[in-house]
Amino acid sequence: MKFPILNRSPLFSGLTESEIETVIESVNYRSRFYHAGAVAVVAGEEISSVMIVLSGSVRGEMTDLTGKTIKIEDVHPPQALAAAFIYGREARYPVNVIANSDAELLIIGKAEFLTLMNNDRRLLLNYLTAVCTRALFLSDRLRFLSFRTIREKYAHYISSLPGAISGRVVINRTQQELADYFGVTRPSLARAVSEMESDGLISVDRRKVRILDIMRLSTLSET
């Protein structure tokens, strides 16, 4: 098989190796090598293809007006670049894409990829699942960042956990992870939580939280 790594790609899940090969060979794909440091995509460039990392790794990087760069994220095989944006209206790459190491990308025109999905329901469902799951994730993140105060975020968060109705929940993240999820600093989160505890809203033992005053807690989630 030409690109064995695709076996592990969610986009091709459910297809056998030979099916993947058949599918790929049925379209006008190309693969391109990039030396370490080479620019694969410039931010703002229109998205015209599906680009899948086959080997090596690339990173997304933003550049400001002075040329200073900020790394956004690494993309490893067999992930695709900006997968959830490809068919968006006037979709453009939000970041520069640069090879971390020597890397190879599989490139399939987006019209061709559409044809592939049209011909194989599994590919279609795989892609739809990926895009919709991404939208769900983004929407979920957005909800928490939209709450004004840390107390609101925390109240909303523990209310959505299983066990909230019984009044006992367990948070399965570290405080740091939760703080990152909320977009705040850890000490600020810790302070907000301990204040909620001294206000009698909750009682906290590390990751175990008891909800003591649902009424007052929920007034925090108001908009």
Added chain:
Amino acid sequence: MKFPILNRSPLFSGLTESEIETVIESVNYRSRFYHAGAVAVVAGEEISSVMIVLSGSVRGEMTDLTGKTIKIEDVHPPQALAAAFIYGREARYPVNVIANSDAELLIIGKAEFLTLMNNDRRLLLNYLTAVCTRALFLSDRLRFLSFRTIREKYAHYISSLPGAISGRVVINRTQQELADYFGVTRPSLARAVSEMESDGLISVDRRKVRILDIMRLSTLSET
């Protein structure tokens, strides 16, 4: 035609009235009436169908543990409910959906809708465009909410406008809209902007902004 409103639905754009009718009639759809106040969907319910508002209107509403409700948004014909989430992994409705007035919803099972898309490339592309555009929108919002300070958001915002390179940009939103977009209050935004002006970073005349000190401005966008 049975559901003339679908003519104006982005999901069916590019199809003639009769084509839409043919498409719809080819699957197991149903339509359901809801009296004003009736609950069409309970939050947390698995998304098993595409639901399109045909008449009347419905609203998304969140309920907290005490039963208090917060209205999230109205959905009018011919919009679909949670369109971008439908094929997500274990996708569930994030909100309760309640009829504002007497309303009619068109309901097509998601497997059936998948078949429709498989059979008509235009439907497929319409849906993909909708979902990807939504992902783009969410991702864009998320970026701005992720910046810590208002100055950072503003700097990043004006840097991304056409004309930023030439140093002159025009913001085509009201201050209030921009503040909402950033998730801050309007007076806070106004203050931040006027402070940036007195710091010599920019010069502002209502919606017209001149970028005076790109270097210092861009250090604000660091992460």
Added chain:
DNA sequence: CAGAGAATGTAACATTTGTTACAAATTACA
């Protein structure tokens, strides 16, 4: 072109969060 309504500028004070630093408790694992 005048008046109403919308948008913007600004200020004082309250509240919230960030920053930094360190101690205490827990966990991982050699």
Added chain:
DNA sequence: TGTAATTTGTAACAAATGTTACATTCTCTG
């Protein structure tokens, strides 16, 4: 089991934002 690393708790001060209120400037429309 003991030690290092991680995680959590807490505090003081600085910085940023929210809140409220009002003045000013623009814009639309009769």
